[in-house]
Amino acid sequence: MRSVIRPEPATFRTLFLRALKKGHSISMHCTCRVEYKGRAVSTLETGDRLVIIKPDKTVIIHQPAGRNPVNWMPVHSHITLDENIIRVESVNPREFMTIHLEKVLVFLSSPLTDGASLVQAGSEADMANMIYQNPHVLGEFVPASREEQTAYGFIDVFGRDYNNNLVIVECKRYKAGLDAVQQLRRYVEKIKKDKGKEVVNGIIAAPAITENAKKMLEDWGFNFIKVEPPMYLLPDREKQKNLGEFFS
Amino acid sequence: MRSVIRPEPATFRTLFLRALKKGHSISMHCTCRVEYKGRAVSTLETGDRLVIIKPDKTVIIHQPAGRNPVNWMPVHSHITLDENIIRVESVNPREFMTIHLEKVLVFLSSPLTDGASLVQAGSEADMANMIYQNPHVLGEFVPASREEQTAYGFIDVFGRDYNNNLVIVECKRYKAGLDAVQQLRRYVEKIKKDKGKEVVNGIIAAPAITENAKKMLEDWGFNFIKVEPPMYLLPDREKQKNLGEFFS
DNA sequence: CGTGCCAGGTGCCAT
DNA sequence: ATGGCACTTGGCACG
Numbered sequence: 001m002r003s004v005i006r007p008e009p010a011t012f013r014t015l016f017l018r019a020l021k022k023g024h025s026i027s028m029h030c031t032c033r034v035e036y037k038g039r040a041v042s043t044l045e046t047g048d049r050l051v052i053i054k055p056d057k058t059v060i061i062h063q064p065a066g067r068n069p070v071n072w073m074p075v076h077s078h079i080t081l082d083e084n085i086i087r088v089e090s091v092n093p094r095e096f097m098t099i100h101l102e103k104v105l106v107f108l109s110s111p112l113t114d115g116a117s118l119v120q121a122g123s124e125a126d127m128a129n130m131i132y133q134n135p136h137v138l139g140e141f142v143p144a145s146r147e148e149q150t151a152y153g154f155i156d157v158f159g160r161d162y163n164n165n166l167v168i169v170e171c172k173r174y175k176a177g178l179d180a181v182q183q184l185r186r187y188v189e190k191i192k193k194d195k196g197k198e199v200v201n202g203i204i205a206a207p208a209i210t211e212n213a214k215k216m217l218e219d220w221g222f223n224f225i226k227v228e229p230p231m232y233l234l235p236d237r238e239k240q241k242n243l244g245e246f247f248s
Numbered sequence: 249m250r251s252v253i254r255p256e257p258a259t260f261r262t263l264f265l266r267a268l269k270k271g272h273s274i275s276m277h278c279t280c281r282v283e284y285k286g287r288a289v290s291t292l293e294t295g296d297r298l299v300i301i302k303p304d305k306t307v308i309i310h311q312p313a314g315r316n317p318v319n320w321m322p323v324h325s326h327i328t329l330d331e332n333i334i335r336v337e338s339v340n341p342r343e344f345m346t347i348h349l350e351k352v353l354v355f356l357s358s359p360l361t362d363g364a365s366l367v368q369a370g371s372e373a374d375m376a377n378m379i380y381q382n383p384h385v386l387g388e389f390v391p392a393s394r395e396e397q398t399a400y401g402f403i404d405v406f407g408r409d410y411n412n413n414l415v416i417v418e419c420k421r422y423k424a425g426l427d428a429v430q431q432l433r434r435y436v437e438k439i440k441k442d443k444g445k446e447v448v449n450g451i452i453a454a455p456a457i458t459e460n461a462k463k464m465l466e467d468w469g470f471n472f473i474k475v476e477p478p479m480y481l482l483p484d485r486e487k488q489k490n491l492g493e494f495f496s
Numbered sequence: 497c498g499t500g501c502c503a504g505g506t507g508c509c510a511t
Numbered sequence: 512a513t514g515g516c517a518c519t520t521g522g523c524a525c526g
Contacts, residue, residue: 001277003251003354025312027275027298029249029358039422039504040370041479047362050275052298056313064273064360065304067322068521071366072315072504095504105358106251110277112312112353114295118319122288124517149510151460152426153515173517174287177500178400182430183516210499212399231289287519316506320519343519372502397525401500421502425515431501458514 001110009084012104016081019109023055029105034061034071038095044070046102051086053079055112059088059097073097119233127171127229128156131205135159138203138225141167152190153183157205165199166191172206173229180204181216188222249358257332260352264329267357271303279351282309282319286343292318294350299334301327303360307336307345321345375419375477376404379453383407386451386473389415400438401431405453413447414439420454421477428452429464436470 001024002015019026028051034044044061049070052060059073073088073095080087086099128146135141140162148155157169168191170176170184184202192200202222209217209224217224249272250263267274276299282292292309297318300308307321321336321343328335334347376394383389388410396403405417416439418424418432432450440448450470457465457472465472 001253001353003253003356005249005251025277025298027277027356029273029275029356029360036504040368040477042366042368044366045364047364048358048360049362050273050300050360052310054310054312054314058313058315060310060315062300062302062308063362064302065306065323066302067306067308067320074315075313105249106356108251108275108277108354108356110296110353112277112296112298114297114311116293116295118290118292120288120290178434179427182427182434186426186430212499229288284519370504
């Protein structure tokens, strides 16, 4: 583990290359200019930033404000140090970034080991599972399958109403918008055509829906049912398998 | 500027609170456990990570792999240090995060000043401007407006063909998919209804289009025209205004 | 503020 | 690899 304030260029070079080679995590505060060329082109004029280089060769640059990085390069990039310029190159997608270092304010590297992975609940998949296991939340609904495959996308929950009509359910963990309704519409049209059915009902299951989306939904004869995503881990078999080591 | 390896709890507390108060940027490598509750719930068991706290009270936690943070809290959160627990609270959206520090491997803080903002070209807006200024790339097309407002969304470019039929153009800077076609379809239907037109043509302008999207496009009588996003700064009036200080 | 939508989106999983 | 899509998406621009 190394931490050096204002390293000399030669010192910095040594520390940087060693950390890179050893697979240590690097965090440095520095004054720099950044150029990017790839899917777009960009320039970031000189300023003070945090530059992160991970053992997997991800490069992330943060300005001192905001949640998102201002510049970055993907995992498995190729990193070289050419005088005071860090050159980063990616093959797929083909991208280039150069970090022109003016001053390294602090250099820091350590061998971080982290075997844990995030365990989370409240996703759209959790919502679909919850509906599948407790279909009464949708009223007259008998579930038939989860994640029905269509060339036009996955159907979250698929089933029938008490009149035996097909029902397609599209879940959203947040407020549903126009895109959600169009997604549902696409599935309904596809299933109608594929299965040769006259009547296929569509349901948006979400905690809320926007005004426009509600209107479009009604124009198409679909329904909105208010459902909150479950904020707890469900006893889902597949999930348990994935999270086995966490719970054992 | 401070950089301390393995600070004692008391030292850490002093440095942390001082940096927070002074609005310095904090980067620390530490062994910790992270709990989150808000729009979802999550637990991240103990491991070594990089914790970033910015002057604007954004909190970002990175594992030693991957481009994206594993946990974060938005700008303007409320941060407190309670023994060895960093508590972070956000009002909108209502969210909570706790970082349970086991070991602080390195603590680092510095007053980063950065007045620069990213200057970029190659966005979808650049593409739409380019088409507006060089309409011949779409063939028989006479542009009428940019960013036409609809309750159902913005139309990228709006115009007429040589037969005086209305034409709606949807631009995508990457390969267009089903969502792009449905977006176009929504606009065309809206304009047909609003303006009482029988014929409204739709164009997807993008570098490429997926097979399914192509099929759906043709089913609806729309057209795909291959257009690459311009990778240079256009002499666009609005843009110049925004980027004035950069070019002056 | 809500609504809509782009993003160098990223990541995941499917065929 | 391509495709369809969720994401604690984040961020902006406009009503």
